[in-house]
Amino acid sequence: MSKFYGIGTGPGDSSLVTVKAVNTLKKLDVLFAPQPKEGGESLALSIVKEYILPKTEIKQRHFPMNFNDEERINAWNKIAKSIENEVKSGKNVGFITLGDPMLYSTYVYILELLRGKVEIETIPGISAFSNIASSQNFPLVMDREALVILPCTADEEKIDFTLKNYNSIVLMKVYKNFKEIIKKLKKYDLIKYAILVSNSSQDREIVYHDLENIREDQISYFSTILINKENYHNK
Amino acid sequence: MSKFYGIGTGPGDSSLVTVKAVNTLKKLDVLFAPQPKEGGESLALSIVKEYILPKTEIKQRHFPMNFNDEERINAWNKIAKSIENEVKSGKNVGFITLGDPMLYSTYVYILELLRGKVEIETIPGISAFSNIASSQNFPLVMDREALVILPCTADEEKIDFTLKNYNSIVLMKVYKNFKEIIKKLKKYDLIKYAILVSNSSQDREIVYHDLENIREDQISYFSTILINKENYHNK
Known part of the structure; x- marks a missing residue:
């Protein structure tokens, strides 16, 4: 069954990713990676790049940090909706986040928007x-x-x-x-x-x-x- | 140069070990694993066993939990001394500990006993x-x-x-x-x-x-x- 995976990348060194994160990255059809700004380089993506197979489509997206603003909420909703559609069409979709997903990560906003809509598995990371x-x-x-x-x-x-x-x-x-x-x-x-x-x-x-x-x-x-x-x- | 490595194994699932921990385990000459009691099964060892190469000598030791007792301090000193001797003889020596080595781990006692005596590298784990x-x-x-x-x-x-x-x-x-x-x-x-x-x-x-x-x-x-x-x- 297709799933949405939230994956902690650890702090920066690619070897600080868990074996479980590596195994999960290898089964993804689509990977969403946060960009600091439109067109910028994703630090999280640079950490896990060596583990991603050619079959995986990488989608870099700018995720606004402040959640208490209508325009930004709309941006998050749009990304969550597109993840929901991909998972429901049978794809395994990943989202990478620096450090640990449950400690101070904007991944939590995506998680809350998708909760109950698709199956979600979160994989911890080194803070x-x-x-x-x-x-x-x-x-x-x-x-x-x-x-x-x-x-x-x-x-x-x-x-x-x-x-x-x-x-x-x-x-x-x-x-x-x-x-x-x-x-x-x-x-x-x-x-x-x-x-x-x-x-x-x-x-x-x-x-x-x-x-x-x-x-x-x-x-x-x-x-x-x-x-x-x-x-x-x-x- | 030979080193002493403290390695966090994470909470139990072997795939929750980091890639760095796996790479480090593979270069060890000697691995010390804590036993719950003399002759007991080491949970930390069962987690990482699949990553250990045949060349690595495994030494299971009982590490008393309470540090404020002379007999127990002597036991710890003895283990630290034998690790020190192995490292100084040119061997890479590891010590595995559940979870993260810097959060509530008895590894810290070994670390403090060896600080300044041999080179020490600690590898974090998922808590x-x-x-x-x-x-x-x-x-x-x-x-x-x-x-x-x-x-x-x-x-x-x-x-x-x-x-x-x-x-x-x-x-x-x-x-x-x-x-x-x-x-x-x-x-x-x-x-x-x-x-x-x-x-x-x-x-x-x-x-x-x-x-x-x-x-x-x-x-x-x-x-x-x-x-x-x-x-x-x-x-």
């Missing part, structure tokens, strides 16, 4: 934060500890609340208000337990250990801060 | 919670939302605090005090937004949507609750 932790040998949580994943676009109150009350924190979208975040990390005495990594596992990856001396204009869109106050080495 | 979310088409977080991952072995105060203040929560180790947790999910009006999955991606996987009617003795060691109060479908 940037998980790859940063492993590639930096930076343990995130052990035993009874909690981990909070927080976008820096959250309410300021929520950011302060989290920094104050938890020891292990992943901060996403740090480019938005970088200076303010660094100030807060100093205020809550977290800065010495933090690392920042841009473009994890990509050619342009940069690792920063001294967060106080990063210039704001150095911070790329794909930057993540990991914080862990625990020191497992002395336990 | 059970991430696979549950994808396989159940259960989005965890979007946009400006925070996600908290919390073991139910945490202080009760921390559990209440998290359930009260966050909308998206992953509860791990729910078998420990299952009845109490269900009571709390009712108290904070979260139970209708929750699912529970045992043994995700394994043959014995069970999915529960009606958490109030699960008997405590049905709950296996590998059970996770996902909670998300947001409803993306109507946005």
Whole structure:
């Protein structure tokens, strides 16, 4: 039976895709890939390109990021409708998304538009934060500890609340208000337990250990801060 | 140059291993696999067995879970020392761990014992919670939302605090005090937004949507609750 597959590509390195994702990519008739803008290059597509067979038709589409706008909702509806039609005509249709499909991915909007209309299978991916932790040998949580994943676009109150009350924190979208975040990390005495990594596992990856001396204009869109106050080495 | 590799196996299904993990397993001279008890079957080993070449020597070892005990620390030190010796003799040595190595894995103890002594490369894995979310088409977080991952072995105060203040929560180790947790999910009006999955991606996987009617003795060691109060479908 034909299906719609949502596939997590991981953070950038093609080898961080799962075997299941590779097997799924190979059975697709059609693959939808998100483009940053009309005519732009799809990062997700560049990650999985080596696994796609010639029989698969690739459709790059621009997916507007903001969902709360009529024009954009119409664009999403149109793409969802065309996926629905392809699946109903007997084709296996894929949609690739960076990182993990269930964590901060616009794939969720397509999923919700197609739910109940076609069979849907979602295949997880390695999140940037998980790859940063492993590639930096930076343990995130052990035993009874909690981990909070927080976008820096959250309410300021929520950011302060989290920094104050938890020891292990992943901060996403740090480019938005970088200076303010660094100030807060100093205020809550977290800065010495933090690392920042841009473009994890990509050619342009940069690792920063001294967060106080990063210039704001150095911070790329794909930057993540990991914080862990625990020191497992002395336990 | 020879290295020590920590490799995440994902939650259970062999196809949820990354291509990088497969490639790394194929170059190992020695692979250490954790056993639940002396002579027991290693779940992590059963996941990756199909990727291991005949040249790789497999060493199953019992790794005591509690680290705060002299006898156990000695056991870990002994295993770390033997890994160190193998790597220094020119061998590529691997250690496999369920899920993701940087999230609640005893691999971290071995990592800390070997840090600075041999070259270490850690390869991330799909966490059970991430696979549950994808396989159940259960989005965890979007946009400006925070996600908290919390073991139910945490202080009760921390559990209440998290359930009260966050909308998206992953509860791990729910078998420990299952009845109490269900009571709390009712108290904070979260139970209708929750699912529970045992043994995700394994043959014995069970999915529960009606958490109030699960008997405590049905709950296996590998059970996770996902909670998300947001409803993306109507946005």
